[in-house]
Amino acid sequence: MLTMALAAAVSGQPAVAITLAPKPAARGQDRIATIDVTLRFDGVAAAAGEAVLGLPLVTSNVDTVATVITVQASDARGPLSLTTRDVVLPTGAARDADTGGPSRQWVASRAVAGRLTVRYTIPATASLPPRGPAPPFAFSDDGGGTSGAGHVFLLLPPGDAAYRATVDWNLSALPKGTRGASSYGVGRVMAPEPLTAGQLRMAYYMAGRGVGQWPVPARGFFAAWQGKPPFDAAGLMRWTGTLYDRYASFFGQKTPPPYGVFLRYNPINAGGGVGLYHSFVTTFGRSGGQGSDPGEIKFTLAHEMFHTFQPFIEEPAGLASSWFGEGLATFYQRRLPLRYGLIGPDDFVKDLNFHAGRYYTSAMATVPNAEVPTRFWADTRIRTLPYDRGMLYFADLDDRLRKASAGKRSLDDLMLAMLARQHGGRTTTNADWEAELRGALGEPAVADFRAFLGGTMPLPASDAFGPCFRRVAKPLRRYELGFDTAVLAEPKRIVRGLQAGSAAAAAGLRDGDEIVVPVPQDGIQGNQTQRLTLAVRREGRALSIDYLPRGETGQAWQWERVLGVSDKACAL
Template sequence: MVSGCATTADSGDKATELAITLKPHADPDHGETIDTVAVTLHFSGLETGDIMKPVLLMPLVVSNVDSVATTLTDMKASDERGPLTLRVSDIDAPLEAAGDAESGGPSRAWLADRPIVGPVTVSFVVPAEATLPPRGPAPPFSFSADGGGVSASGHVFLPLPPGDATYRASFDWDLTALPAGARGVTTFGEGHVIAPEPLTSSELRMTFYMAGQIGAYPTVVPATGFFGAWQGEPAFDAAKLLAWTSNLYGHYSKFFGQETPPPYGVFLRYNPINAGGGVGLYHSFVTTFGAGDGADVEKIRITLAHEMFHTFQPYIESPPGLESSWFGEGLAVLYARRLALRFDSITPDAFLDDLNSGAGRYYTSLMATEPNSEVPKRFWADTRIRTLPYDRGMLYFATVDDAVRKASNGTRSLDDLMLAMLALEKSGKVTTNADWEALLTDALGPDAVTAFRGFLNGDMPIPASDAFGPCFERTTKPMRRYELGFDTAVLAEPKRIVRGLVAGSAAEQAGLQNGDEIVVPVPQDGIQGNQTEMLKLKIRRNGETSDITYLPRGETVEAYQWQRKAGTDDLDCAL
């Protein structure tokens, strides 16, 4: 094992140059299908007198998605002295915060055979379709090559110099190996673009790339501000949906005080497994479409509102990653629907439907009172744990907002606390739970800090009846708990072999057996909030494949829901 990192140039105004060029290639025997993408990196500022320190580093797995670290080919490198030979070693890199996610951990390192002199050029080829089997629930980072296009997040294909250097980054496309009419866009716009500010390696990986026979809104992508792109042919008007998103983005920009919004890209692509989900990235976000709920524009709008909020909002940076995801995801869930309603981008009924889906998922969950410390340990292994930062975080922030509004007689709200956290973050401070506790103390007193710590320990937040606005009131409803019927960790494994089948469960009654192999990944996060949606498993048993379908529900409990208050007007609903 190799430890340590190469020393790169200092951050700030000493940022060095880094150019990324992508060349997608379409297989002439398969029409417009893109089979590979050639990548060229050109960067300066690397000093490696110690050849035992990595020149490039790439995580092996990012948020349950395999990178191309083990499948890229034809890697070549050179500097001012000529060719460099790079040898491979796998290391355990330090974890770093990347919004709600984290980077680092098990990684592949490339080390040079001699000290480097001057700028470095590295080229390699990656497959345009993921060649490793999907691990299960995961954000849309991996390569997708369908509909005459290709797309991926930088997380999965950009080996970059380790360390905390910043780069003046440029992005370019070579589309000469694609059919006529091909376009190439990145997080920062179309064609050759330069990032508006220096970027760290972590921020560079949080960029998105799409090329080929793709659509765009506006048709001519602007040099700054909002744009959107889509790959494939969704069952809805993509341009109309992106026009709606552009309008909401404008409201977000004003809410967060951006006079001149930077480039901001929204990407849509097909997902046959868990359509409708998405992920916020650096100055961009990605959402997916498909059949069923994956083509439901109202649901996709909420996803777009959520992911777009991530780009503006504050985060808690220490502890990094999933342990603090309650903050980022809880705020995003609450504000995605709240701001959309405030700016007349969704109806009160759409607001209520989304609220009750999350509330029903939480208040029926056996994991509702698990401490927050369990989230990073079991995030990918149990969908009921994975949704806690979203649902419990949202409900907690609703209680804080309600308390602040009532304590201040309506002169303050959660908006003030959130924007104060954002100001701390923009000042360069590494934000922590202590910063949040200080704001709570100022607004509500020490009892709010005690309640917050109880929340982290698993206390169930129960917002007041009117916490979501004057049009809604709390009620209860008999609802059934989500019950998969076998060991939840199975669905997060590359080879999904059923074990721990629960006797008497709906899964057993449907004919599932221990030892069955589930051959297609199964999304669960959304189905938890839908009391009547059936779970469909494609299994292999004794060499034969068949389908098993059942309602993944167990005991009935009384769960909190919200309903429309009689006699209220739509115009009075927003907070």
């Protein structure tokens, strides 16, 4: 009987079979130290001197395994010698992320003949991200399991070919009861459609005896978590599964593909998440700390799951168009759950005010969108603009559409029209969005959009979020780190540019201090009372410096409940 991968190859479709074999440091232990990776390719061709495989050196601010692995390869003619070279590849789009850039390639000593088999071993141990803020892509081996994204370890041929892919787990070295899951499902599974190398890397992998699962057995929607979250993980996943079904109905998918949710512990920036192929990953923290409130995590789940269904602007690629993908997801992360009765109005306005407060107090609120790609990882105030400013732009647009059409049209219509363009095989661009705006509201809407990209501050009307809420001005303090923000995105964080009179200076921080633990800022930037604690090394001494990273007070826009309006009238 042919394997799924071989069957695909016989049909003329290139294929890859991925087998992952986690290994403990000592036999019988739960803690996973390494993973043996075996890749079997059918339909891969490469001449002598051509690149057979490749992997970015850094992806979304995360170092990959490219520099720490030894690769063995063979084909129908026997062992295949590979040499490495480092290249800079053109930037491409992977939804809101970028692909390409500095990469390592493995070059064939001769032409590849027949099936290509590749073997290498990757470290599965936890490490703090040396470059600071980053999605949870790197492997982490806590909680009786390990997990990581294909972005950081999956060697694949260059080019745009699509592959039929199977994933299998060899768990024989681990204790009984160990599970293995990927974005495609639990255990041995086949991806539901041919995938390019970029798409194949957008999958998540998790294995271990400490991995929980809901439901058992896995159905179309499934979840896996590593360790023990400080909340009812199964209950939260039931809520998420219900929302997924509602999303599928909203987007007209009668039989949506399998979808996986992965949760794991994050000691640095708990509560955040990242969307991947038919799946997403979110992180939790310790009990009572950041990332321990399931109510807040629901918005992360709603946001990341929306990414799987929504349209994206594909040109310009990556972060230059993140205002669209992230702005839409931030807008709908509360709009749809409220519409479906899965959150209440108080939850809605709390989440809205977090994002509005973070934006309207930001010193970077009017930075042009063109500066986002180059400064995204260096400054939290830039990194949050696509989410917050994008959301407010879409909220204002939704309100204008509803009022101009007497309630017959909304942002839903324009968003779904963009999705139809994308599904029609078009490379969606800003020009497509302008065409939708022009057809709905005329040239003024196009001019407003271009001004938004230029940095103009969006300000939705007082009743833009429905009859339950009204806009009010409140005094809020501006986020102020107190030194050069780029320091926190560098592998070695040496303080420079300390601002005289800042809270950081008053707390005793000095230029030349080394910050030895990565510092999350995206969440704290929107929290007026949360203090920042820096673990510092100065002249060989360890210091802890704690302060409230706030500066001047200004008037910022927030929304509040309108008294006398029932909860039932709140959803739009």
